[in-house]
Amino acid sequence: MPDTLTITDNRTGKRYELPISEGAIRATDLRQIKVAPDDGGLMTYDPAFMNTAACRSRITFIDGDNGVLEYRGYPIEQLAERSTFLETAYLLIFGELPTVTQAAEWKQQIGARLAVPEAVRGLTASFARDAHPMGMYLSAFGALSALYPDSKRIADEPTRRLQQHRLLAAAPTVAACGYRHGTGRPFIEPDPSLSFPGNFLAMLFTGDRPYTPHPVLERALDVLFVLHADHEQNCSTSTMRGVGSSHTDPYAAMAGAVAALYGPLHGGANEGVLRMLTEIGSVSAIPGIIEQVKAGKRRLMGFGHRVYKSYDPRALIIKQTADQVFAVTGTNPLLDVALALERIALEDDYFVSRRLYPNVDFYSGLIYQAMGFPASMFTVLFAIGRTAGWLAQWEELVNDAEQKIARPRQIYFGSARRDFVPLEQRG
Numbered sequence: 001m002p003d004t005l006t007i008t009d010n011r012t013g014k015r016y017e018l019p020i021s022e023g024a025i026r027a028t029d030l031r032q033i034k035v036a037p038d039d040g041g042l043m044t045y046d047p048a049f050m051n052t053a054a055c056r057s058r059i060t061f062i063d064g065d066n067g068v069l070e071y072r073g074y075p076i077e078q079l080a081e082r083s084t085f086l087e088t089a090y091l092l093i094f095g096e097l098p099t100v101t102q103a104a105e106w107k108q109q110i111g112a113r114l115a116v117p118e119a120v121r122g123l124t125a126s127f128a129r130d131a132h133p134m135g136m137y138l139s140a141f142g143a144l145s146a147l148y149p150d151s152k153r154i155a156d157e158p159t160r161r162l163q164q165h166r167l168l169a170a171a172p173t174v175a176a177c178g179y180r181h182g183t184g185r186p187f188i189e190p191d192p193s194l195s196f197p198g199n200f201l202a203m204l205f206t207g208d209r210p211y212t213p214h215p216v217l218e219r220a221l222d223v224l225f226v227l228h229a230d231h232e233q234n235c236s237t238s239t240m241r242g243v244g245s246s247h248t249d250p251y252a253a254m255a256g257a258v259a260a261l262y263g264p265l266h267g268g269a270n271e272g273v274l275r276m277l278t279e280i281g282s283v284s285a286i287p288g289i290i291e292q293v294k295a296g297k298r299r300l301m302g303f304g305h306r307v308y309k310s311y312d313p314r315a316l317i318i319k320q321t322a323d324q325v326f327a328v329t330g331t332n333p334l335l336d337v338a339l340a341l342e343r344i345a346l347e348d349d350y351f352v353s354r355r356l357y358p359n360v361d362f363y364s365g366l367i368y369q370a371m372g373f374p375a376s377m378f379t380v381l382f383a384i385g386r387t388a389g390w391l392a393q394w395e396e397l398v399n400d401a402e403q404k405i406a407r408p409r410q411i412y413f414g415s416a417r418r419d420f421v422p423l424e425q426r427g
């Protein structure tokens with residue numbers, strides 16, 4: 001049988017043969033379907049892009065029905081167990097795991113750029129102490145766009161590579177600027193001799209004495225960065241691609257991606273989960289929350305996913321990582337509430353029938369809290385990990401000859417043409 005779709009337009013009786021490729025038809029092939037020569041042709045209407053592929057990508061593969069996540073073909077379970085965030089970032093951007101030489105060069109290039117311009121620290125210091133860290137984090141990337149005007153030469157590969165080094169290096173440092181400002185403590189200079197997570201933890205938690213992170217916590221944070229590194233065309237990555245499609249610089253594009261991630265339906269959910277678990281407080285209060293959710297009064301934060309209609313594989317790995325962290329920090333009392341909430345929800349038809357399972361955000365906050373991070377920092381931690389995916393997807397966009405500036409169509413259902421009415425004649 002041919003890879004084609006036969007469409008009969010019953011308005012005209014005409015038949016059309018549309019080619020099917022990689023499980024899709026081209027939406028622009030529908031524009032030939034008209035009822036009159038001046039008809040613009042058929043469009044697809046797809047609010048929130050529930051069934052629309054905006055790009056072809058070789059970076060991340062998700063099988064939502066079977067809980068599969070692979071970065072460049074490597075299962076997330078193997079990368080979480082055996083790789084590091086910097087190595088995973090290299091894999092996502094370049095498509096292959098680095099050799100020993102490539103890995104050393106990658107770490108050196110990023111390590112040499114961990115410090116951010118003084119202007120970023122000044123910008124962060126200009127915020128109120130209780131400013132949300134994601135708001136400060138977001139503003140810093142707009143500032144970096146102004147501080148690195150050379151980054152606008154996006155067609156130049158060495159320039160793109162330099163920005164990728166700068167952005168992967170800046171992410172933890174910008175986050176640390178906001179955290180130290182919010183806690184009223186002086187900024188700690190980055191230390192390239194430490195690991196990526198180790199340097200980040202030291203910039204955050206160094207007090208009067210030098211801070212050496214517990215190796216289990218350092219490794220757990222690296223695993224969490226790996227798990228958050230990419231997730232194909234999610235809201236913030238689609239924003240990175242959308243903003244990037246106008247050929248702006250990667251800092252401006254990333255400011256857009258950070259803004260999208262900030263939302264409670266997306267990266268902001270991990271903070272929402274912890275606030276929800278704290279509000280619940282005890283296992284006995286869970287039935288009341290479940291009833292509120294089923295009555296449509298609230299959402300169960302950390303549950304559900306546009307793509308995963310089974311358990312998010314990242315949530316499983318995070319649950320395992322939590323055990324290792326709690327063995328060092330002591331368990332988080334909210335863990336019992338979370339485990340009971342998951343058990344009760346997954347026995348309730350409301351969640352089962354809608355295929356709502358814990359997602360990446362359901363347990364991550366419990367680990368972050370146990371490691372000493374305030375809930376307001378949780379989405380910033382998500383953003384640091386996702387920096388790798390945003391940059392990989394941006395690189396793929398820039399090199400994709402099929403891509404143009406993103407400009408969706410619309411269905412207009414507003415007022416028909418009418419003449420202006422002077423103020424004095426308006427009723």
Ligand code: SDX
Nearest residue numbers: 231234265266267269299300301302303304305306354359
């Ligand atoms: C992330 O896209 C990605 O890949 C994102 C991400 C990544 O790595 O980039 O995985 C990270 O953002 C994970 C999701 C974090 N967000 C949350 O945990 C917030 C709570 N979850 C939801 O708001 C929701 O599940 C979404 C936003 C995640 C997905 O929403 P969809 O796919 O648009 O689903 P929907 O809103 O159309 O819901 C379908 C049904 C509805 O019920 P009915 O109208 O059919 O009766 O399921 C219900 C929803 O009301 N539903 C929920 C629910 N999620 C969906 N009901 C209660 N609690 C929830 N969490």
